[in-house]
Amino acid sequence: MFPERRDFEQMIRNTGTGILIHEAASKNILWANPAACRMFGFTIEELKPLKAHHMSAQERQYRREVGVAWLQSAVVHGSSRKQWKYRAKDGTEFLTDARATLVHCVDGPVVMVEFRNIDDEVELQEELTWVSASLQRIMTHTAAGVVVLDEDNCIDDISPLAAQLFGRTPAELSGVYLEDLGRCEPRLASDHVIGRLGSGHGSVSILQEVAKADGSTSWLAGELEIVAHDGMRSRVLTVRDVTDRVEWERRNAYQEANLQYLSRYNAMGDMAMILAHELGQPLAASTNYLSGLRARLSGDDPDPQRLAYGIDQIEKQLQRAADIVGSVKRYVRRIESTSTLMDLNETVEESLYFVRLRAAEQGVRVFADILDRDMLIEGESVLIGQVIINICVNAIDEIAKPGTEVKELSVTTDVDDGNAVVYIRDQGGGMQSAQPSDRLASGAFSAKQDGSGIGLIISEHIVERHGGTIRYLPNEPRGTTVAVTLPLAGPDDAAR
Structure with missing residues (x-):
C-alpha cells in the first residue's frame, strides 16, 4: 500500500528541513512547513507577505535581485542549489544549504525551497581549515621536520624542512625508503621498533646518519610514533638536526677514550718493564748456577753435594719466575672481570x-x-x-x-x-x-x-x-x- 496524501503532509510537517513554497511566476511565498517557521520565528501568515530582502542577510551577495535570480534559475533549469543566508524575526542570521526545485502542481508551477542550517558545519570546517593551515605553518617554519611513513617505512609525505635536512626536495623524497637515505639506529625493521610501535606504547627514538649528495654527513635525531587519525594509523617521524651535538659527543668520547688508551698503553708498558726486570734476576741467577754446574761436571771429581745444591738453587729461581708469571696472569684475570x-x-x-x-x-x-x-x-x-x-x-x-x-x-x-x-x-x-x-x-x-x-x-x-x-x-x-x-x-x- 502507498501512503495517503495526509501521510505525506504529516512527514513534511515533521521533518527538520525547512521548506518554503514560492509561486513560480511572482516568487511570492505560498506556504512554509513548521521547521521553516521555527527557524524564522514567523508564523505562516507572517511569512506570506515577506519578500526576499525582508528575510535575507544584508550582505550584497544576499540582496533581493540575487535571490529572485536564483529562484528563476530553478524555474528555467528545474533546480538550483545555493548557500543562502536568511534572517530571522529577531534579527539573527543563519547560513543555509538551500535547493530550489520546480514542481508542477494542479494549481500551477511552484518553486519548492528546501534548506537546512549549516552554521555549525561551516564553523567546524573553518576550525579544521585553521588547524590544517596552522599545522602546515608549523611544518614549514618549526625547527623540527615531519616525515610521514607508510607501513614499509617509505616516505608518504614530508615537510619542507625535513626534506631540507635530508638535502633533497619533497618531490625527490616521495616514495623513498627512509634507510636508503642513511642507516637508522635502531634499525626500522628491528624487533625492538616493530614491537614498540605494535604495542602502541609511546614512541621510539631514532638516530640517523645521512650522507648528502654534496658528500657531507649529518646526524638527525627523531621520534617515531603511530598517530591515529580519520580511522587510519600513520607512522610519523619528527626529526631535527643534531650534527653539532653528535660531533661534540664523539670528540669528547674520543678524547676520553684516548686518555684511557694512553693510560692502558702506559700501564701495559710499565707492566712489561716490571715483568722483564723481575724475571731478569731469577733467570740470570739460574744461568749462573747452570754455568757453575757445567764447570763442575767437566772436572775430574764432581762433588754430588755441590751439584745437588746448584740444582736446588736453579729450581728455586725458576719457581720464583713461575710465581712472577702467575701474578701477572692473576692481574690480567682481575681486569677481565667485567664481561x-x-x-x-x-x-x-x-x-x-x-x-x-x-x-x-x-x-x-x-x-x-x-x-x-x-x-x-x-x-x-x-x-x-x-x-x-x-x-x-x-x-x-x-x-x-x-x-x-x-x-x-x-x-x-x-x-x-x-x-x-x-x-x-x-x-x-x-x-x-x-x-x-x-x-x-x-x-x-x-x-x-x-x-x-x-x-x-x-x-x-x-x-x-x-x-x-x-x-x-x-x-x-x-x-x-x-x-x-x-x-x-x-x-x-x-x-x-
Whole structure:
C-alpha cells in the first residue's frame, strides 16, 4: 500500500528541513512547513507577505535581485542549489544549504525551497581549515621536520624542512625508503621498533646518519610514533638536526677514550718493564748456577753435594719466575672481570681511531671493511680493543720499515662458522719460513730487533680468556695476516 496524501503532509510537517513554497511566476511565498517557521520565528501568515530582502542577510551577495535570480534559475533549469543566508524575526542570521526545485502542481508551477542550517558545519570546517593551515605553518617554519611513513617505512609525505635536512626536495623524497637515505639506529625493521610501535606504547627514538649528495654527513635525531587519525594509523617521524651535538659527543668520547688508551698503553708498558726486570734476576741467577754446574761436571771429581745444591738453587729461581708469571696472569684475570654483551664491530671501529692516529705518524694508510651487521660477543670491550690496537700497532711498525713498499694496513671483520673474525693484514716483511706459526701464537716471537713479545703474550692471553684464538698466516702477495677469532654470543646471551 502507498501512503495517503495526509501521510505525506504529516512527514513534511515533521521533518527538520525547512521548506518554503514560492509561486513560480511572482516568487511570492505560498506556504512554509513548521521547521521553516521555527527557524524564522514567523508564523505562516507572517511569512506570506515577506519578500526576499525582508528575510535575507544584508550582505550584497544576499540582496533581493540575487535571490529572485536564483529562484528563476530553478524555474528555467528545474533546480538550483545555493548557500543562502536568511534572517530571522529577531534579527539573527543563519547560513543555509538551500535547493530550489520546480514542481508542477494542479494549481500551477511552484518553486519548492528546501534548506537546512549549516552554521555549525561551516564553523567546524573553518576550525579544521585553521588547524590544517596552522599545522602546515608549523611544518614549514618549526625547527623540527615531519616525515610521514607508510607501513614499509617509505616516505608518504614530508615537510619542507625535513626534506631540507635530508638535502633533497619533497618531490625527490616521495616514495623513498627512509634507510636508503642513511642507516637508522635502531634499525626500522628491528624487533625492538616493530614491537614498540605494535604495542602502541609511546614512541621510539631514532638516530640517523645521512650522507648528502654534496658528500657531507649529518646526524638527525627523531621520534617515531603511530598517530591515529580519520580511522587510519600513520607512522610519523619528527626529526631535527643534531650534527653539532653528535660531533661534540664523539670528540669528547674520543678524547676520553684516548686518555684511557694512553693510560692502558702506559700501564701495559710499565707492566712489561716490571715483568722483564723481575724475571731478569731469577733467570740470570739460574744461568749462573747452570754455568757453575757445567764447570763442575767437566772436572775430574764432581762433588754430588755441590751439584745437588746448584740444582736446588736453579729450581728455586725458576719457581720464583713461575710465581712472577702467575701474578701477572692473576692481574690480567682481575681486569677481565667485567664481561658484557658487546658488538665487536663497534669495538673495532673505536680502536681504529687510535690506530689511524699512530698510522698517520708513520705515513701508513688504513683501510677498513666492517661487516654491515651486528657481531655480538660476550666479553670486555676495553681489553678486546687493546688487543686490536696492539696487533695493528705491531703491523704499522713493520709497514713503516724502509723496505716495505706498500704502506697500507687492512682491517676486515667477518663471520665464519659461528665465530666473529677480525683480519689484520699488512704487506711487510712477513713471517720467516723458519719461524713456525704456533710459536707466533704462543707469544715466543717478536719481529722487532729489541722486542720481547710481551704485548703478544698479553694479547693472546686476553683472547684465550674470551674463548678465542689468534692465528698468524701468510698474506698474499706478501706480508702477514693476523686473524683474531672470537665466539659469537648464542641466542640466550643475545636475549639478555
